[in-house]
Amino acid sequence: MIEPLVSPRPIAPSQPVDARRSGREELALYAGSIALAAIVKRSGTPLFVLDPDRIAERFAYFGELLPFARLRYALAALPHPAVIRTIAAAGGGFDVVSTGELAMLAHEEVPASAAVYSHPIKRPAAIAAAAAAGVRLFVADNPAEVRKFLGVDASVRLLIRVHFDGDGASFGVDAAHAMNLARFAVNNGIRVAGFSVHVDADRMSPRRLEQVLRETLRLIDEGNARWRLGADTLDLGGGLPAEHEAGDARLRALAAAAARVLEPRAPALTVLAALGRCVAAPAMLLATRVVGQATRDGAVWHYLDDGMHGSFAGLRDAASAPAMFSLRELLEPGDVPPPALYPCTVAGASTDGLDVIARDLPLPSLGIDDVLLCPNLGAYSLVLASNFEAVRRTRVHVLHSRRAAQRSGAVDAL
Template sequence: MIDIAPRESASSWLSLIETTPSLVFDSDVCRGQWSALRNALPGVELYYAVKSNPYSGLLQTIFEANGHFDVASAAEIRMLEQLGVSPSRMIHTHPIKTELEIEKAVAFGVTTFVVDNVDELWKLIPYRHFIRVMLRLSFIAPDAPIDLSKKFGAPPPDALSLLAVANDSGIRVDGLCFHVGSQAASANTHADALSFCIGLSRQVQLEELTPIVRIDIGGGFPAHYLGEPVDLETFCAPIRNVLSEVPKGIEIMAEPGRVISAPSMALVCRVVGRAKRSDGWWFYLDDGVYGAQSGRLFDGMQYRMTVYTSAKERSPCVFAGPTCDSIDELGRFPELPILNMNDVVVFHEMGAYTLASATQFNGISPPQVVTRVLPCLLPGVGQSL
C-alpha cells in the first residue's frame, strides 16, 4: 500500500532526524507490542529474539519491561551485558555453534543451550555440569512465508531416541523447542507443535528419562505489513487453548522477534537521483536492499510506504536503492507521481531484519537510528493507492 501526502507534511519526519536515510525507533510502540503479546500469552515467559533487531534502545526498552532475551552469539550476549542484563535472563538458541562460541557463552554465564542432533550434543559435554539444553524439533507452518525448519530441527518421530541418547550422555536435556517459521498467518502450527511436545513429555516420563520441564514455542508471531492489522489476542487463541492442557511443572517460553521489532521503527529516505528510462521514471533512494531493505530479497517482504511530494503528473515508475548493483530495486508501480529530487519516502514497520542485516556495500553506510515518537499519518492528509 502506498500513501501519497503533500511534500510539506514530510517535515513531521524530517524534524526528527539529522539526515536521511534514518530509522526512527519509538520505544512506546515497542513496549506496546511487548505487553500486547504478554497479555495474549498469559503465563508464557517471553525472550526477545535479539537477531531481529539489536538496536541498543530497543534492547533497553525490553530490559526495562523486565524481559528476557534469546541470543545467537557471543557478540549479542556482550551487547546485552553492556546494558546490564544478567546472563541468567538469556538463552542461547542457535542449534549449531562453534566450540569457541559455546566456550564464550558459558564464560559469560549463559546456561541454556539448544541442540537438534547428537554431534551438537557432544560439543556440550565439557560443560554438562553447568548447563541445561533444549531439543529443537522441526514443525513447519504451511502459512509462514519464512521457513526455519528445513535448516534446523530434529524430526519429531526421532525425538524420543535423541532424548534417550542425551540422558545417557549426562547432559541435562530438560526442554523442547521449535520455530514454525517467521510471520506465520495463524498460530495453528504453534498450537499443534505445543500439543505434540506435551504428549512427548508424558512419554519421556513413562520412559523414565530426564523430565521435560520447559517447552519453548519459538517466534513466528506476525507483524502488520500490508494486509489486515494483526490482533495478537485473536492470533494467539489456538495457543491459549493448548496452554490450558500444559501439565504442572512445565514452564512455557517464547522467542518473539519480528512482532516486537517491526512496528517499532520507520525508515525515512529521500530521492537522491531520478532518470526517465524506457520502462518509466526511475527514482533512486538513499537506502536499498544492501541497507535496511534486504528483507525484500531474503524474506520476500514488501513494506507500507508514504510518499511526500507536490508532484501531480503520473507515470509508470521504479524505485531503486543507492548502490551500483542492478538487484538493488525496491518496486515497480504502474502509476505514481513523478517525484522530484529530495522528495521524501517513508517505509513503515521497518524494525525487523532490516538494520540487523544492513551492509556497507559500495562504502554506503546503513541508516542512522534515532529514538523518537513516530508521527501518525493524519486521516485525510494523503491519498492511498
C-alpha cells in the same frame, strides 16, 4: 527547479488504495506526534527513526496474547542498545545466537541468565564462554551438538529443537527421533529441559500449530513418564510475523491456538516464546531521499539515497516491499484530498542493476530531493545492511519516551 516526474499511467480510482490511505493517515498522525519533519531536516537522510515506546507497546501486546508464556526478545532482529534497555525494563528475557549478542547484553548490564542461547549449531568455545557468563539454557538438534556439552557446567540444560513435517523449519531433529536425542543427552549426563519448536507463521495455520504443540507436549509427557527426563519446558521459538504482514486477526488466531493447548498446563509447564520480527518491525521507520529520476520503457524510476545493499537489505522478497509515503503528502492539511498515485519503480542509487526495491509501487508525483518515509523497517534492516561501494550505513535516531516533555534523540552510527 527540476520538475517532478509523473507516470503516464495513473492508477485508476477503482484500484484498491484503501490500505495505503489508512496507512498514510496513521503515519501522518505519528509523524506529527514526534516532529518527524524537524528530525529529518536536522539529521538528513537516509535516517532510521527508532521508537523504543513502540518496542514496549508490541512487547506488551504479545504479553496480553500469550499471558501463560515467558517472553524473550530475539536480539538478532534489531540488536540496538535502546531496544535491549526497553525489553529489560519490561521484564523480558532475550534470545541470543552468538557471543557477540551476549556481549551486548553485558554492556547494558543484563545478566546472561536472562538469555536462551537458541542457535542449534554453536562452536564449542561459544558454548564454554556462554556457560561461564551465566547462560543456563541452550538449544541443540543433533548428536554432534549434544556431545559439545560434555563437561560443561552441570547446571546447564538443553532444549531439543524438533522439526515437524510442514513446519518449514531449517533446523530441528525429526519428531520421530526427538526422544532418542533427548535420551542420548540424559544418558551422557546432560540435562534436558524440554523441547523447542519454531513457529513458521507464514506457512503454519492455527490448526497446524495446535497439532504441533500437542505433539510436543506428548514428547514431554512420554519422556518424563518412560525415561525420567525431568522435562518441564516447552519453547515456542520464534517466527511470529509482524502485524503489518499478517494482520491482528491472524496473530490473535495463532495465539488462541497456542492458548488452547498450553494454558491448561500452566504453571506446572514453563512456556517460552521468542519475539523478533513481530516486535522490531514497527519500531523503526526509514527516511530516504529521491536523488535521481528517469523514464525507462514508459515507467518512471525514482532513485533513492538508500537501497537493497543498505536499509532495504532486510526485505525477504519482492512481495515484501514496504509502503512508501512522501513527507510532503503527510504534511498536507487533513482536509486536503489524498494525492493522485502513479505506479513507479523505486531503486537504490548504487551501480548494481539488481538494486531495485520495488516495481509498480503507488506513489504521488515526486521531485528530486523529496523525502520518502518507509514504516515497519525495524526487523533485520539494520543488521543486514552493508557498506557496498563504501557508502556509510544508515544512521539511527533514537526517540525519547513519549513521557518525556520533548521528543528528540541522539544520532549514532552502527
